Amino acid sequence: MGSHAVSLLSGGLDSSTVTTIAKKEVENVNALTFFYGQSHSKEIDCAKVIAKLLEIEHTLVDISFMEKISWHSALMNPEKFPIPDNRNNIGMGFSIPITYVPLRNTIFVSLAASLLESNILSSIETDGENPKNIEALIYMAPNAIDYSGYPDCRPEFYERITETINLGSKIYTQYGISFQIKTPIIDLSKSDIARLAYKLSVPIEETWSCYRGKSIPCGECDSCVLRAKGFKEAKLVDPLVRQK
């Protein structure tokens, strides 16, 4: 059976590109999509379509509980903390912006690792797979633009949390399988990502990046501005914007 992966798939351009890479590199890929009260169904529908097009298993998980836990954030609590229009200040601030969700990637890696460990334990203990043949891979889509702002998007964070999930897991402690976190676009600019998505035939027109839950991208939030800038610099057309 070989390698197992869980790939976090929000339905955006970045995670769709990363999940396409996972599908090319790993035998058993399980896409994992989180949704919560504030999520718009548009984003979740996009994730479903991408997973279906890639022909991979898809787990959808309601993480509405995060609104009570990670409440001090514009992404969790937009009525209390409005999402800023930030067109002139992308990644340039010295302070971490209010769109930071407390410990979000720590939580997301933990959940991805738990699903991956469950899948692998089942392969070993139920299906009799040999642990020596198994790799445990988590695919995620942080990138350079993010980690100028968010502490949990930096490479050193991913190194440290890999050590932590190894120490805390049965697959490592009992079966000697090390987790690996793959962040294949961490050093890419948005224009690199746009080029890569074209090269890998990612279904770009099915992806969704806008922070706001309207029927078409708002064009004004951080995420829309970054995406538009990326395609423009890559001299490529964004088929999502074109089709509207």
Place this chain on the structure above:
Amino acid sequence: MGSHAVSLLSGGLDSSTVTTIAKKEVENVNALTFFYGQSHSKEIDCAKVIAKLLEIEHTLVDISFMEKISWHSALMNPEKFPIPDNRNNIGMGFSIPITYVPLRNTIFVSLAASLLESNILSSIETDGENPKNIEALIYMAPNAIDYSGYPDCRPEFYERITETINLGSKIYTQYGISFQIKTPIIDLSKSDIARLAYKLSVPIEETWSCYRGKSIPCGECDSCVLRAKGFKEAKLVDPLVRQK
């Protein structure tokens, strides 16, 4: 305002004792109780009563999503993986038992840290508290009996995850506040814990330890057997059992 803590409170003897310690040591304590589909209301009711008696804030969070994520476990999926009667084999096995929940404590620490960071960011950014005066404390109740079996109950796991949540957080990166995880009963035996609970006037008769969701403790599951053994060795009466 000073120190802030989140204390994980399941409603059992161990976490009730630890939360009582948190209340004695820290100014602002927020108890955090997780429940999910399999939880019995008995356990949650006990946690509510303990938090009320200790006069601390209490956050109850539905983590039913874990049944989809951490599915390879007797505690998440008892129909597929029955909970073993383990009276003659407490902590003696070489393999990690099926009651292990994949990456459970990694997930629980991440969630506790996210709530704690939200509370602290609010104190700093809304209430104007000086970061220099703030400590960030997470109280948890792993103990020596557990960590002979579960990898995520070992002291080295807690050291490593503390480094991880520091690296991934805004309160550390921007405000210089280090998380500390307090595991005050980690080296205690169950009889030590029973003695400590008596000494601290923990409302023992309001706590609940049984894995099975009946109206009275089953007396047969790992947790009941360990608890009974602890009180017996401490030469103390368990008021929960006595009252039934």
